[in-house]
Amino acid sequence: MRTPHRHRNITATRLILDAYQFIRAQSFVANRFGRQFHPSRDFIEIDITYQCNLKCINCNRSCTQAPSNLEMPVAGVEAFIKQSIEKKIAWKRIRILGGEPTLHNRIFDIIDLLINYQKTYNPSVRLVLGTNFFGNHVHRVLEKLPDAITLKSTLKSSRVNLFKPFNVAPVDTRFNRFSDYSCGCRIIKECGLGLTPSGYYMCAVAGGIDRIFGYHLGRKALPDDADTLSDQMSAFCRLCGHFGFQWPTRRTKRSETWRLAYRRLKTIEPLADKVKDDNPAYEPP
Secondary structure (H helix, E strand, O other): OOOOEEEEOOOHHHHHHHHHHHOOOOOHHHHHHHOOOOOOOOEEEEEEEEEOOOOOOOOOOOOOOOOOOEOOOOOHHHHHHHHHOOOOOOOOOOEOOOOOOOOOOOHHHHHHHHHHHHOOOOOOOEEEEOOOOOOOOHHHHOOOOOOOEEEEEEEOOOOHHHHHHOOOHHHHHHHOOOEHHHHHHOOOHHEEEEEEEEEEEEEEHHHHHHHHHOOOOOOOOOOOOOOOOOOHHHHHHHHOOOOOOOOOOOOOOOOOHHHHHHHHOOOOOOOHHHHHOOOOOOOOO
Protein backbone atom coordinates (compact mmCIF):
# COMPACT_ATOMS: atom_id res chain seq x y z
CA MET A 1 0.00 0.00 0.00
CA ARG A 2 1.20 3.50 -0.86
CA THR A 3 2.16 5.74 2.06
CA PRO A 4 0.46 9.14 1.71
CA HIS A 5 2.46 12.32 1.29
CA ARG A 6 2.64 13.98 4.69
CA HIS A 7 0.75 17.23 5.18
CA ARG A 8 1.71 19.44 8.11
CA ASN A 9 -1.04 21.72 9.39
CA ILE A 10 1.20 23.66 11.79
CA THR A 11 4.54 25.12 10.66
CA ALA A 12 6.51 28.25 11.49
CA THR A 13 5.80 29.60 8.01
CA ARG A 14 2.06 29.10 8.42
CA LEU A 15 2.08 30.87 11.79
CA ILE A 16 3.88 33.85 10.25
CA LEU A 17 1.33 33.96 7.43
CA ASP A 18 -1.47 33.80 10.01
CA ALA A 19 -0.01 36.79 11.85
CA TYR A 20 0.22 38.74 8.59
CA GLN A 21 -3.34 37.88 7.55
CA PHE A 22 -4.56 39.10 10.94
CA ILE A 23 -2.96 42.50 10.29
CA ARG A 24 -4.36 42.64 6.75
CA ALA A 25 -7.86 41.86 8.05
CA GLN A 26 -8.02 44.82 10.40
CA SER A 27 -10.71 47.19 9.19
CA PHE A 28 -8.48 50.23 8.76
CA VAL A 29 -5.90 48.18 6.80
CA ALA A 30 -8.52 46.50 4.61
CA ASN A 31 -10.12 49.87 3.85
CA ARG A 32 -6.74 51.18 2.72
CA PHE A 33 -5.41 48.20 0.74
CA GLY A 34 -8.49 46.12 -0.06
CA ARG A 35 -9.21 42.50 0.73
CA GLN A 36 -6.33 40.06 0.57
CA PHE A 37 -8.24 36.93 -0.45
CA HIS A 38 -10.77 36.16 -3.17
CA PRO A 39 -12.65 32.97 -4.15
CA SER A 40 -10.44 30.51 -6.01
CA ARG A 41 -10.96 29.27 -9.55
CA ASP A 42 -7.91 27.00 -9.37
CA PHE A 43 -8.58 24.75 -6.38
CA ILE A 44 -11.63 23.11 -4.83
CA GLU A 45 -12.19 20.77 -1.90
CA ILE A 46 -15.15 18.38 -1.83
CA ASP A 47 -16.29 17.25 1.62
CA ILE A 48 -17.99 13.99 0.72
CA THR A 49 -18.80 12.83 4.27
CA TYR A 50 -18.79 14.02 7.87
CA GLN A 51 -18.22 10.52 9.20
CA CYS A 52 -14.83 9.95 10.79
CA ASN A 53 -13.22 7.04 12.62
CA LEU A 54 -10.63 9.10 14.54
CA LYS A 55 -12.64 11.88 16.22
CA CYS A 56 -9.85 14.41 16.74
CA ILE A 57 -10.39 17.20 19.24
CA ASN A 58 -10.80 20.67 17.69
CA CYS A 59 -11.97 19.10 14.40
CA ASN A 60 -12.69 21.90 11.92
CA ARG A 61 -15.57 19.93 10.38
CA SER A 62 -17.16 19.25 13.81
CA CYS A 63 -17.01 15.49 13.19
CA THR A 64 -16.20 14.94 16.86
CA GLN A 65 -18.25 17.74 18.37
CA ALA A 66 -21.40 17.06 16.31
CA PRO A 67 -21.20 13.61 14.64
CA SER A 68 -23.30 13.15 11.51
CA ASN A 69 -23.94 10.47 8.88
CA LEU A 70 -24.44 13.16 6.25
CA GLU A 71 -22.81 12.31 2.91
CA MET A 72 -22.40 14.04 -0.43
CA PRO A 73 -24.80 12.50 -2.97
CA VAL A 74 -23.03 11.11 -6.01
CA ALA A 75 -25.35 13.34 -8.04
CA GLY A 76 -23.68 16.32 -6.37
CA VAL A 77 -20.31 15.32 -7.81
CA GLU A 78 -21.90 14.71 -11.22
CA ALA A 79 -23.43 18.20 -11.15
CA PHE A 80 -20.09 19.73 -10.13
CA ILE A 81 -18.33 18.09 -13.07
CA LYS A 82 -21.07 19.14 -15.51
CA GLN A 83 -20.98 22.76 -14.34
CA SER A 84 -17.16 22.85 -14.40
CA ILE A 85 -17.24 21.77 -18.05
CA GLU A 86 -20.00 24.22 -18.94
CA LYS A 87 -18.22 27.14 -17.26
CA LYS A 88 -14.87 26.06 -18.77
CA ILE A 89 -13.14 26.01 -15.40
CA ALA A 90 -9.86 24.11 -15.66
CA TRP A 91 -9.24 23.14 -12.05
CA LYS A 92 -5.60 22.71 -11.08
CA ARG A 93 -6.42 20.58 -8.04
CA ILE A 94 -9.48 18.79 -6.69
CA ARG A 95 -9.26 17.44 -3.14
CA ILE A 96 -11.60 14.74 -1.85
CA LEU A 97 -12.03 15.24 1.89
CA GLY A 98 -14.24 14.63 4.91
CA GLY A 99 -14.52 13.61 7.68
CA GLU A 100 -12.69 10.53 6.51
CA PRO A 101 -13.56 10.23 2.80
CA THR A 102 -12.87 6.50 2.63
CA LEU A 103 -15.94 5.98 4.86
CA HIS A 104 -18.31 7.26 2.14
CA ASN A 105 -20.41 4.29 1.04
CA ARG A 106 -19.93 5.18 -2.65
CA ILE A 107 -16.35 6.39 -2.55
CA PHE A 108 -15.34 4.38 -5.63
CA ASP A 109 -18.22 5.79 -7.70
CA ILE A 110 -17.04 9.30 -6.83
CA ILE A 111 -13.43 8.43 -7.65
CA ASP A 112 -14.47 6.96 -11.01
CA LEU A 113 -16.39 10.12 -11.91
CA LEU A 114 -13.43 12.37 -11.11
CA ILE A 115 -10.91 10.20 -12.96
CA ASN A 116 -13.16 10.15 -16.01
CA TYR A 117 -13.38 13.96 -15.83
CA GLN A 118 -9.59 14.13 -15.61
CA LYS A 119 -9.05 11.82 -18.60
CA THR A 120 -11.71 13.37 -20.80
CA TYR A 121 -11.72 17.09 -19.99
CA ASN A 122 -8.84 18.14 -17.75
CA PRO A 123 -5.72 15.92 -17.97
CA SER A 124 -3.59 18.32 -15.92
CA VAL A 125 -5.83 18.42 -12.83
CA ARG A 126 -4.38 16.82 -9.68
CA LEU A 127 -6.82 14.57 -7.85
CA VAL A 128 -5.91 14.41 -4.16
CA LEU A 129 -7.58 12.40 -1.42
CA GLY A 130 -6.96 13.56 2.16
CA THR A 131 -7.08 10.70 4.64
CA ASN A 132 -6.25 10.17 8.30
CA PHE A 133 -4.60 6.87 7.26
CA PHE A 134 -5.93 5.31 10.46
CA GLY A 135 -7.55 1.91 10.87
CA ASN A 136 -7.96 -1.29 8.89
CA HIS A 137 -11.05 -0.22 6.94
CA VAL A 138 -9.34 2.96 5.76
CA HIS A 139 -6.26 0.98 4.69
CA ARG A 140 -8.38 -1.54 2.76
CA VAL A 141 -10.06 1.23 0.77
CA LEU A 142 -6.79 3.05 0.11
CA GLU A 143 -5.23 -0.15 -1.26
CA LYS A 144 -7.88 -0.23 -3.98
CA LEU A 145 -7.51 3.38 -5.13
CA PRO A 146 -5.93 3.88 -8.56
CA ASP A 147 -2.55 5.58 -8.94
CA ALA A 148 -4.25 8.60 -10.51
CA ILE A 149 -5.28 9.60 -6.98
CA THR A 150 -2.60 11.30 -4.90
CA LEU A 151 -2.83 10.47 -1.20
CA LYS A 152 -2.13 13.09 1.47
CA SER A 153 -2.36 12.73 5.22
CA THR A 154 -1.27 14.29 8.48
CA LEU A 155 -0.56 10.66 9.53
CA LYS A 156 -2.31 11.02 12.87
CA SER A 157 -1.96 8.20 15.37
CA SER A 158 -4.39 9.50 18.00
CA ARG A 159 -7.27 11.96 18.40
CA VAL A 160 -5.06 14.42 20.31
CA ASN A 161 -3.06 16.52 17.85
CA LEU A 162 -1.73 20.04 17.51
CA PHE A 163 -4.52 22.05 15.88
CA LYS A 164 -5.68 25.62 15.64
CA PRO A 165 -8.46 26.17 18.24
CA PHE A 166 -11.21 25.98 15.63
CA ASN A 167 -14.01 26.39 18.17
CA VAL A 168 -12.75 29.71 19.52
CA ALA A 169 -14.90 32.14 17.56
CA PRO A 170 -13.05 35.38 16.75
CA VAL A 171 -16.26 37.29 17.41
CA ASP A 172 -16.01 36.15 21.05
CA THR A 173 -12.55 37.66 21.53
CA ARG A 174 -11.50 41.27 22.13
CA PHE A 175 -8.42 40.50 20.05
CA ASN A 176 -10.56 40.65 16.90
CA ARG A 177 -12.77 43.61 17.77
CA PHE A 178 -11.42 45.64 14.81
CA SER A 179 -11.35 42.75 12.31
CA ASP A 180 -13.17 42.84 8.98
CA TYR A 181 -14.44 39.27 8.64
CA SER A 182 -15.31 39.74 4.97
CA CYS A 183 -11.55 39.65 4.29
CA GLY A 184 -11.47 35.88 4.76
CA CYS A 185 -8.22 34.00 5.38
CA ARG A 186 -5.52 32.18 3.44
CA ILE A 187 -7.54 28.93 3.36
CA ILE A 188 -9.62 30.56 0.64
CA LYS A 189 -6.49 30.94 -1.50
CA GLU A 190 -4.53 27.81 -0.56
CA CYS A 191 -7.39 25.30 -0.32
CA GLY A 192 -9.88 26.87 -2.70
CA LEU A 193 -13.64 26.68 -2.97
CA GLY A 194 -15.56 24.17 -0.92
CA LEU A 195 -18.34 21.87 -2.08
CA THR A 196 -20.22 20.20 0.76
CA PRO A 197 -23.62 18.48 1.08
CA SER A 198 -24.98 21.96 1.91
CA GLY A 199 -23.70 23.59 -1.29
CA TYR A 200 -20.75 25.67 -2.48
CA TYR A 201 -18.77 27.90 -0.12
CA MET A 202 -15.68 30.10 -0.25
CA CYS A 203 -13.99 27.19 1.58
CA ALA A 204 -15.08 23.77 2.76
CA VAL A 205 -14.57 24.75 6.41
CA ALA A 206 -17.39 27.28 5.98
CA GLY A 207 -19.71 24.52 4.82
CA GLY A 208 -18.96 22.62 8.01
CA ILE A 209 -19.75 25.71 10.07
CA ASP A 210 -23.03 26.20 8.20
CA ARG A 211 -23.98 22.62 9.07
CA ILE A 212 -23.86 23.60 12.74
CA PHE A 213 -25.30 27.12 12.67
CA GLY A 214 -27.84 26.66 9.89
CA TYR A 215 -27.46 29.94 7.97
CA HIS A 216 -28.04 28.00 4.73
CA LEU A 217 -25.77 30.25 2.68
CA GLY A 218 -24.39 27.51 0.44
CA ARG A 219 -24.73 28.24 -3.27
CA LYS A 220 -26.79 25.68 -5.16
CA ALA A 221 -24.60 25.92 -8.25
CA LEU A 222 -20.93 26.54 -8.93
CA PRO A 223 -20.46 30.28 -8.27
CA ASP A 224 -19.72 32.64 -11.15
CA ASP A 225 -16.64 34.86 -11.17
CA ALA A 226 -18.80 37.85 -10.23
CA ASP A 227 -19.90 36.19 -6.97
CA THR A 228 -17.43 37.38 -4.31
CA LEU A 229 -19.03 35.17 -1.62
CA SER A 230 -18.47 38.08 0.77
CA ASP A 231 -21.74 37.28 2.57
CA GLN A 232 -20.33 33.87 3.46
CA MET A 233 -17.05 35.37 4.65
CA SER A 234 -18.85 37.87 6.86
CA ALA A 235 -21.03 35.15 8.36
CA PHE A 236 -18.56 32.31 8.84
CA CYS A 237 -15.11 33.86 9.35
CA ARG A 238 -16.29 35.49 12.58
CA LEU A 239 -17.00 31.98 13.88
CA CYS A 240 -13.89 30.22 12.57
CA GLY A 241 -10.74 29.68 14.62
CA HIS A 242 -8.67 29.71 11.42
CA PHE A 243 -9.41 33.41 10.90
CA GLY A 244 -6.58 35.76 11.78
CA PHE A 245 -4.11 34.42 14.32
CA GLN A 246 -4.52 31.93 17.16
CA TRP A 247 -1.91 29.75 18.85
CA PRO A 248 -2.20 26.01 18.12
CA THR A 249 -3.23 23.79 21.01
CA ARG A 250 -3.70 20.14 21.95
CA ARG A 251 -6.52 20.99 24.38
CA THR A 252 -10.21 21.25 23.63
CA LYS A 253 -11.19 24.93 23.50
CA ARG A 254 -14.66 26.32 22.87
CA SER A 255 -15.87 29.88 23.13
CA GLU A 256 -19.41 30.72 24.21
CA THR A 257 -20.86 31.00 20.70
CA TRP A 258 -19.74 27.47 19.84
CA ARG A 259 -20.87 26.02 23.17
CA LEU A 260 -24.35 27.40 22.56
CA ALA A 261 -24.40 26.14 18.97
CA TYR A 262 -23.50 22.56 19.89
CA ARG A 263 -25.97 22.63 22.77
CA ARG A 264 -28.68 23.74 20.35
CA LEU A 265 -27.93 20.81 18.04
CA LYS A 266 -28.83 18.39 20.81
CA THR A 267 -32.41 19.65 20.81
CA ILE A 268 -33.08 20.27 17.11
CA GLU A 269 -32.02 18.57 13.91
CA PRO A 270 -29.97 20.87 11.65
CA LEU A 271 -31.45 21.32 8.18
CA ALA A 272 -28.18 20.19 6.64
CA ASP A 273 -28.78 16.67 8.02
CA LYS A 274 -31.97 16.51 5.95
CA VAL A 275 -30.18 16.93 2.60
CA LYS A 276 -31.29 14.16 0.24
CA ASP A 277 -30.25 13.00 -3.21
CA ASP A 278 -33.19 14.88 -4.70
CA ASN A 279 -31.93 18.22 -3.35
CA PRO A 280 -32.29 20.69 -6.27
CA ALA A 281 -28.70 21.78 -5.65
CA TYR A 282 -27.58 18.37 -6.85
CA GLU A 283 -29.85 17.45 -9.72
CA PRO A 284 -27.93 15.13 -12.01
CA PRO A 285 -27.12 16.39 -15.50
